[in-house]
Amino acid sequence: MDDGVASWRCDLTALLSYPTVDELGARAAALAARHPRDARLRRVGVSRAGTPLWLLSVGHGSRQALVVAGPHANEPVGGATVLRLAEHALADHRFTDGADVTWNLLLCLDPDGLRHNERWLTGPYTLGRHFRHFYRPGFSEQPEWLPDGAASAALPETRALLALQDELRPFLQCSLHGVDVGGGFVELTHDLPGLDRRVAAVATRLGVPRELGAYDALYWPVLGPAVYRIPPPHRRDLAAAITEAAVESTWYHPYGYGTVTAVVEAPMWGVAAVGNGAPHPDPEGELRSVSRTLRRDTGLLGALAARIRPYVADVPDADRLLAPVDDYLLICPGLADAWDPDCGNDSAHPLPLMTTARLAALRLAGRRLALRTAGLLHQLVTRAGHDPAGALPELDRLIDARCADLRDALGARWIGVDRQAEYQARVVRAVCALAVRRPPGASRSGEPGWGAGPAVPMHRE
Numbered sequence: 001m002d003d004g005v006a007s008w009r010c011d012l013t014a015l016l017s018y019p020t021v022d023e024l025g026a027r028a029a030a031l032a033a034r035h036p037r038d039a040r041l042r043r044v045g046v047s048r049a050g051t052p053l054w055l056l057s058v059g060h061g062s063r064q065a066l067v068v069a070g071p072h073a074n075e076p077v078g079g080a081t082v083l084r085l086a087e088h089a090l091a092d093h094r095f096t097d098g099a100d101v102t103w104n105l106l107l108c109l110d111p112d113g114l115r116h117n118e119r120w121l122t123g124p125y126t127l128g129r130h131f132r133h134f135y136r137p138g139f140s141e142q143p144e145w146l147p148d149g150a151a152s153a154a155l156p157e158t159r160a161l162l163a164l165q166d167e168l169r170p171f172l173q174c175s176l177h178g179v180d181v182g183g184g185f186v187e188l189t190h191d192l193p194g195l196d197r198r199v200a201a202v203a204t205r206l207g208v209p210r211e212l213g214a215y216d217a218l219y220w221p222v223l224g225p226a227v228y229r230i231p232p233p234h235r236r237d238l239a240a241a242i243t244e245a246a247v248e249s250t251w252y253h254p255y256g257y258g259t260v261t262a263v264v265e266a267p268m269w270g271v272a273a274v275g276n277g278a279p280h281p282d283p284e285g286e287l288r289s290v291s292r293t294l295r296r297d298t299g300l301l302g303a304l305a306a307r308i309r310p311y312v313a314d315v316p317d318a319d320r321l322l323a324p325v326d327d328y329l330l331i332c333p334g335l336a337d338a339w340d341p342d343c344g345n346d347s348a349h350p351l352p353l354m355t356t357a358r359l360a361a362l363r364l365a366g367r368r369l370a371l372r373t374a375g376l377l378h379q380l381v382t383r384a385g386h387d388p389a390g391a392l393p394e395l396d397r398l399i400d401a402r403c404a405d406l407r408d409a410l411g412a413r414w415i416g417v418d419r420q421a422e423y424q425a426r427v428v429r430a431v432c433a434l435a436v437r438r439p440p441g442a443s444r445s446g447e448p449g450w451g452a453g454p455a456v457p458m459h460r461e
Helices: 021-034 077-091 111-115 127-132 156-168 195-206 238-243 253-257 283-311 318-339 356-384 392-409 417-436
Strands: 039-046 052-058 063-068 101-106 172-182 185-188 222-224 227-229 260-270
Touching: 021 039, 021 052, 021 077, 021 111, 039 156, 052 077, 052 156, 063 077, 063 156, 063 417, 077 101, 077 172, 077 260, 077 417, 101 156, 127 356, 127 392, 156 253, 172 356, 172 417, 185 195, 195 222, 195 227, 195 417, 260 417, 283 318, 283 356, 283 392, 318 356, 356 392
Parallel strands: 063 101, 063 172, 172 260, 185 227
Antiparallel strands: 039 052, 052 101, 185 260, 222 227
8 A cells, every 4th residue: 555645546526515414325325336346335323313324345355444434523524535535445446455455434423413514514614604503512422432431332323333343343443533723633542653754745745734732632642743642541520531531432442453543633724833843932921811711701601601591491402502512611611720821730731842833722722612612502592583692792703703813813724625535535544554564463562551441532622
């Protein structure tokens, strides 16, 4: 297999928008119909709403690669990526039978959640439109996480993925995620030496910034620029579980099979500053500013949520929209304190050296949390059809101000869907090329810092 940098030649129509749930199923079915010998489509489960979970398998290799798209409802790039991976695997058998690999592509792990994002999914792509129609379920409804352990997995989507991992015992699992504003990066359960150079080559070729201080991996070991090692877990309270790391996950469930898991992040809006690893001229001043803004936004949003609640009890899906609001309002005060140099940062979790990239990532994270919360509250009021609490003007002002900050102060620029998917697909193939070369048994030994407990840190968002 090549390094994933060389251009792929294939008669693909450029992706101008993210595929919807129905489009994913239809396009995968069409591929399987056109290539009955090399592509198989089967249902591996159903969602809570009864939507089929489809697996498209390409090739006949003995080594199984599992690629999971759509684990987070607001990150639709993975659907476009798996279709692209399937097209290229079918066009060039060097990437399937030639490498003794079967590509198993789960089209969307959370189709119900993806449907709730379809109001912005097809564009036009503006920050304001995106966040006013943003949806991501509360922590307990996200299917990759196993807060009560694999044996007690409650969501049918989670159980389907666990069963698929146990069936395939893949040598590689790639979980496809999207960064709304920032840059691309990779998180690994096992080191793959050389991946950072391959990611850099792909990112440079496609003009995608790399996150050299990713917020998700703020306290995690760095394996190379924009490549991070998922560390051992530790159990703490719910706020820490959401913001730091502490529950079992489908990322780690197949670890005993020798599976390398890679979380591959691709940005929607790119910000150049996340790739600037130089020292910041005033890190403490920037940390104070980021913390102060998040604290102020959280106070405003908490007050607005309290005013809105009495008037939205009868709004369809009110509980679904309020669950992530409650999660965000729970974690934001602690994050503001953790970042504030005047609050005496927890000595057990001292902040790493605050480079320009890391400070840009924290600033983006604070704005993102406020925008998501404001967007969910905006949807609640809009669906209610009336605004007796007078919340919409304040929510609109906050959304407009924070989007302007992302666009004008941080320089956020849209990356086309076609380029996002190409970037993510190339990184997946680069990961696969390196994982194929790992010595047998290397996944289970010789890698310090891993205990036997089946738990893994999660995204801090």
